[in-house]
Amino acid sequence: KAGVTQTPRYLIKTRGQQVTLSCSPISGHRSVSWYQQTPGQGLQFLFEYFSETQRNKGNFPGRFSGRQFSNSRSEMNVSTLELGDSALYLCASTGTSGRGEQFFGPGTRLTVL
Amino acid sequence: AQTVTQSQPEMSVQEAETVTLSCTYDTSENNYYLFWYKQPPSRQMILVIRQEAYKQQNATENRFSVNFQKAAKSFSLKISDSQLGDTAMYFCAFMKHDLGMDDMRFGAGTRLTVKP
Numbered sequence: 001k002a003g004v005t006q007t008p009r010y011l012i013k014t015r016g017q018q019v020t021l022s023c024s025p026i027s028g029h030r031s032v033s034w035y036q037q038t039p040g041q042g043l044q045f046l047f048e049y050f051s052e053t054q055r056n057k058g059n060f061p062g063r064f065s066g067r068q069f070s071n072s073r074s075e076m077n078v079s080t081l082e083l084g085d086s087a088l089y090l091c092a093s094t095g096t097s098g099r100g101e102q103f104f105g106p107g108t109r110l111t112v113l
Numbered sequence: 114a115q116t117v118t119q120s121q122p123e124m125s126v127q128e129a130e131t132v133t134l135s136c137t138y139d140t141s142e143n144n145y146y147l148f149w150y151k152q153p154p155s156r157q158m159i160l161v162i163r164q165e166a167y168k169q170q171n172a173t174e175n176r177f178s179v180n181f182q183k184a185a186k187s188f189s190l191k192i193s194d195s196q197l198g199d200t201a202m203y204f205c206a207f208m209k210h211d212l213g214m215d216d217m218r219f220g221a222g223t224r225l226t227v228k229p
Contacts, residue, residue: 003157033216043204043219056216090158092217099165100146100208102217104158 004105018079025093032074037088115140119220134190136205144210153201
């Protein structure tokens with residue numbers, strides 16, 4: 001079974017631009033979570049989607065948004081990029097065993113110049 | 114709110130020896146999951162071991178085991194017979210056992226270096 005995939009793997013943007021990141025969960029997984037990882041703040045939860053609905057949201061400004069499609073693929077969008085948005089963005093899908101474990105993708109490394 | 118604390122930013126261990134990474138957490142929940150994840154340099158985060166709070170028995174996965182102390186809200190990871198491939202960032206994580214609450218809270222991580 002293929003793992004969680006994220007595209008693109010690397011992105012360079014400038015301040016003020018917007019960006020869209022994509023995540024495809026493991027086949028059969030319906031829950032997708034997004035995290036931001038930075039050296040200063042560590043791993044922070046952004047939001048979680050299940051069956052095309054946002055179920056949970058972390059403490060991030062409204063510039064960060066996401067959505068999920070009927071095939072469980074998810075996208076996150078960041079508008080009006082700031083230098084501080086430079087980070088590794090990780091996507092994770094939750095297993096169907098009810099055991100709670102999340103399976104992570106390789107991440108998208110976003111650099112904002 | 115749940116918080117996870119890893120008090121050891123960096124640790125090192127000699128190959129073949131045993132090392133223990135510490136993690137404490139704060140929660141008022143009774144049912145939850147605890148995890149240790151490993152993130153090797155420039156590589157993907159992978160699950161090392163998980164523990165359900167209602168289980169008193171400590172989880173074990175090959176060379177990895179945990180010491181789960183629910184009353185003390187402590188969840189340490191022991192790595193036996195350390196190998197060079199164990200070099201990585203290790204994150205302790207907490208998640209409520211609640212349908213529709215798949216947000217995982219992570220500690221700041223411990224950078225483990227296994228020395229030859």
